[in-house]
Structures are given as structure tokens and as C-alpha cells.
Amino acid sequence: MAQRRTAWTRLTTPFANIPAGTATTLALAMWVVVIGGWALLSYGRVVPNMFLPTPGTVLQTTYRMSLDGSLFYHTLTSAKVVLLGFIVSSLIAVPLGLWMGTYRAVQAPLEPLVNFIRYLPVTSFVPLFILWIGIGIEQRIAVIFFGTFFQQLVMISDCARSVSRDLVNASYTLGTKRSEAVWHVIFPAALPAILDTLRVTMGWAWTYLVVAELVAASSGLGYISLKAMRGFQVDVIFMAIAAIGLLGLITDTAFRIIRARVAPWAP
Amino acid sequence: MTESIKANNLAGAAYASGDPRSAGTTMAIEDVTLRYGDANGVLALDDVSLKVARNEFCVIVGPSGCGKSSLLYLAAGLNDATSGSIKVDGREVIEPGPDRGMVFQSYTLFPWLTVRANIEYGPKRKGLPAERRRQIVNQYLNEVGLTPFADHYPAQLSGGMKQRVAIARALANDPAVLLMDEPFGALDSQTRGTMQKLLLRVWERQQKTVLFVTHDIDEALVLGDRVLVMTARPGKIKAEIEVDIPRPRSMDVILEPDFIALKRRILGLLHDEIDEDH
Numbered sequence: 001m002a003q004r005r006t007a008w009t010r011l012t013t014p015f016a017n018i019p020a021g022t023a024t025t026l027a028l029a030m031w032v033v034v035i036g037g038w039a040l041l042s043y044g045r046v047v048p049n050m051f052l053p054t055p056g057t058v059l060q061t062t063y064r065m066s067l068d069g070s071l072f073y074h075t076l077t078s079a080k081v082v083l084l085g086f087i088v089s090s091l092i093a094v095p096l097g098l099w100m101g102t103y104r105a106v107q108a109p110l111e112p113l114v115n116f117i118r119y120l121p122v123t124s125f126v127p128l129f130i131l132w133i134g135i136g137i138e139q140r141i142a143v144i145f146f147g148t149f150f151q152q153l154v155m156i157s158d159c160a161r162s163v164s165r166d167l168v169n170a171s172y173t174l175g176t177k178r179s180e181a182v183w184h185v186i187f188p189a190a191l192p193a194i195l196d197t198l199r200v201t202m203g204w205a206w207t208y209l210v211v212a213e214l215v216a217a218s219s220g221l222g223y224i225s226l227k228a229m230r231g232f233q234v235d236v237i238f239m240a241i242a243a244i245g246l247l248g249l250i251t252d253t254a255f256r257i258i259r260a261r262v263a264p265w266a267p
Numbered sequence: 268m269t270e271s272i273k274a275n276n277l278a279g280a281a282y283a284s285g286d287p288r289s290a291g292t293t294m295a296i297e298d299v300t301l302r303y304g305d306a307n308g309v310l311a312l313d314d315v316s317l318k319v320a321r322n323e324f325c326v327i328v329g330p331s332g333c334g335k336s337s338l339l340y341l342a343a344g345l346n347d348a349t350s351g352s353i354k355v356d357g358r359e360v361i362e363p364g365p366d367r368g369m370v371f372q373s374y375t376l377f378p379w380l381t382v383r384a385n386i387e388y389g390p391k392r393k394g395l396p397a398e399r400r401r402q403i404v405n406q407y408l409n410e411v412g413l414t415p416f417a418d419h420y421p422a423q424l425s426g427g428m429k430q431r432v433a434i435a436r437a438l439a440n441d442p443a444v445l446l447m448d449e450p451f452g453a454l455d456s457q458t459r460g461t462m463q464k465l466l467l468r469v470w471e472r473q474q475k476t477v478l479f480v481t482h483d484i485d486e487a488l489v490l491g492d493r494v495l496v497m498t499a500r501p502g503k504i505k506a507e508i509e510v511d512i513p514r515p516r517s518m519d520v521i522l523e524p525d526f527i528a529l530k531r532r533i534l535g536l537l538h539d540e541i542d543e544d545h
Binding site for chain 2: 164166167169170171172173174175176178185188189191263264265266267
């Protein structure tokens, strides 16, 4: 047997595993560096507090806005917009993407159109949406939908297209009809990849939130950020940004749990 | 679908009262030509004809790229021949169907189903009642020795075990003919030997018509009643060799003079081909 590898060798070996404790320590150290750097810059007045609030002020603001219920109210509004936009988009993109990846006859007409639309900036459609849909919650949901749907469609059709041909062939020799293959074989085979796609695009849906609340919103995390900008309340902007990140982290974890429950067979 | 089940049952009944080898032809491939692309495309199969008798174990051996797998895909109905006809139990093959079970070289178990549910897939498509399905699944789990792994997912199995499930899954559908496309090609040589032994045992008990494709001459001679030697560009059946080695065969058969003589003949046929190339 070779001599036991030193900790340093392990840390510097490509793809090698490191102990769980070390991984946690490294992750925590990163946060300490980021928050420490922030504290240094703000408490040390390197950057004026008008532009960079101290961690203490942000915590105080968060505490204050939690007590009066406004943080919860704005978070809920934003979550509603993002989740509704995302769910409506997914409900259409999953079946349509499956058909698109399965049948060339669906792919041929849709792909050029979808690839055109998905490179258009969502922001450029906001004026149109206001004209067409108005300034209610539907307009914000439309922005989220528009930002995620076309990306989802392309990615999900790729998931379906990468299902092994021999898996489908095997199902035919076992009595599956052509019309059944898409739901009996291609859908379950692509399911883990589809769930991964949904998880990734959920993250994108959150990033469109502020764009959605840019115009004509009267509540939501993006809305309070914009209002805070006008009043130079940098601490509120920081809190809103952190809240969006935290919500993103929660939905991401939720998707990981769902995937492990729904597709326990996939690595 | 009910028609093919009936036909299978009738075939089984016919066999029960007669000699297995004289009970007729299960699969007839006549003048099959396969050309990829247009009229100037590559000629993959050139006028191939062969017959597989009921309950016969027929092996096609040939170098990679000779079109032997393509021929099997045509027989399964997964691809269309340029010309010629393929009949199974007298019916023309026009599309894939459960009367032609297939075991692929790549692993094709449904990863979202347990071993049990994979084997049950075909009987379920046929609409058999739950109790009958359970009997069939248990029988074939036992046949391939995987009863303790019934509730495992394919990802938890070794390569050899996956192919055992694939064989059980194909047989559970009671196909008229079992098509096997280098099913042990991806396995290590020891596992391959074990799998050949297992396949022989199952075949001897189940009495199935098998068309087996391989590039491994030893494998062809250990398994087959008859070996068809195929050559490449264009794919053609060059010779037909009766394997008159008595059954049941053990794996030691590869050391016997009769076996070695047959192997030398096949090697000679394949080497001629290689020499022509140079």
C-alpha cells in the first residue's frame, strides 16, 4: 500500500472527495470572508454608509420590517408573482417540450420561432404588456412567463430528444404502440432531466422579479427596492436582495427534495 | 394483439405433440436488401435469405459492420428493408410488435421501474390480469436467478444482472421469436461465460425460437444449433454451418476437437474476407 495521502494532496487532486467537515468549513469561511469584507468596508467608512449600509443597519431594518409585517407582505406578493408565472409556464412547456423533442413535425415549425423569441429581451416587452394586459398582477406574471417559457421549451425538448433510441425501440418490442411511447417511455425517461431544467429555470424566474415589478407595481420586493432607491434607503435594498436570494435558495432546495422523491431511481 | 397471443398458444400446442425441430418455420427472411440513403448509398445487406425453424437456436456470426445488427432490427420491425420480405409465423413484418422480443447490446431496462416492474411491462401492455402477471414475473425472476433483486432499480444492478433482467423481460411476453443483438458484448469474459450458460439453461427449459447475433465465434458455437457466417460490404450470408455438438453443452465444449474444427472453418471463412480486403 502506498503511503496515506496527506490532506493537502487530497485537496489539490482533481475530482477527489474531501471530508464533509472540511467542505462545511470552507463554505462557512466563504461567508465569513464576504460578510467580513462588507463589515470592514462599511464600519471602516471606506465606502460612505449612504451607499453601503453596515450589516447591523440591514439586520435592524429587517427586524423592524418583520415586526410590522411589511416584509412578509411584500415577500408573499413577490412569491405569488414568481410562482404563478413559473407554474403556468411549466404546465405548458413540459407537454409541449416533450412533443417538440419527440416529433420532428412539431419541432420543425416551432423551433425557428422559439429560438427567435427567446433571444428577445423581456424588458422590451414590458410596454407592450402594459398596453395589452394593464398594470395588474397579470402583467407581472406575464413578464415572468415570458422570461421562462421559451427557455424551458427549448431545454425540455432537448431532454426528450436525448432519451436513448434503444429504450424506445425496446418498448416497441414489448408491445408499446407508437402513440403511447411519448407518455409511457419518453416522459418517465426524461423526467429527472426535466426536473433539473425546472429547477434551473425557477432560478431564472426569480431574476426577472425586479423587472416585473419595475413598472406599476404597488407591492413586492422589487417594488420596495425601487421605492427605497428614491429615498436613499440602501439598507432596504440590501434586505430585499437578500430576501430574493433566500427565497431562491428555498425553492432550489424544495426542487432537489421533489426530484429525490419523484425520481429516486435517478442518480 | 389478441391474434398474436392466440397464434403463440397454437404454436405451443403444436410443439407439445410433435418434434420441435420439424414443427415448421417461425421466421422466414427472403431476399432482403438494405441500402442506406438513395440508390447510390451504402449497400448494408445484399439479398439475404434465411429461415429459422421453430425452437431453433440460430446464430449469425460476422465482423463488426457486416450488417448483422441491421438485419436483426429489420426482423424486429424497427427499420424498413429496401426490398424483400420478412415473415414471422407466416405474417409479414411491417412494424415492431410483442411477437418479436428483443434483447439489445446496450442496456435498455426502464430505469424508472424496478426489476419486477420491468419484467411486468410487456404482460401489462397485453392487458393480462394482475394475478397472471404476478405468476409470470415470479417465474422469470426465478428463471434468471434474480428473485432477491425483484425490488431493485436497474441502476443498482451489475451489467450481467441487467442483461438477465432484459432476457426475462423479453421472455415474459412469450414472443414467437427472441432476437438477441450481441446481448453479452459489453460484459467481461467471465460474466459472458456465466450468461451463456444461463441462456442455454433457460432456452432448453423454455423452448424458444432464438435468432442471436454475435461477432464472437466461440459464443456462436457454444450456443447455436446452426451458425450463419456473414461477411461485410455488402452484408451477405457466406456459409451455413450445422453445429452437431450434443446438448446439454458445458462451457468446456470449447476445448473439444469437434468444436475446434468448426471454429477453424469459420475463422477460415472470415479470414478469406479480410484477405480480399487487402
